[in-house]
Amino acid sequence: MATMTTTATWTIEMRFEEDPDRTHAMAVLRTPDGRELHGHGQSRRNPVDRPLPRIGEEVAGARALSNLAHELLEYAAGEIESNVRRGDPAP
Secondary structure, eight states: OOOOOOOOOOOEEEEEEEOSSEEEEEEEEEOTTSOEEEEEEEEEOOTTSOOOHHHHHHHHHHHHHHHHHHHHHHHHHHHHHHHOOTTSOOO
């Protein structure tokens, strides 16, 4: 019996808002069913450090992606919950 393989591509959009001392990142994932999930992250520059926006983006972006991962797990848990048949015999 041959198995069929499918491929899916999900795209995450990252946006950043920065001032000299803080960076806020937002990660947006659009699920195949059209729902949007958002993850947020922040970073703060230590006053004694040089202002390098790239580093703030990396830290805030990583935190936003981590937050998005938690949101996606919660979403998946809800999908599992709504699609499980209680009381039905196992196939």
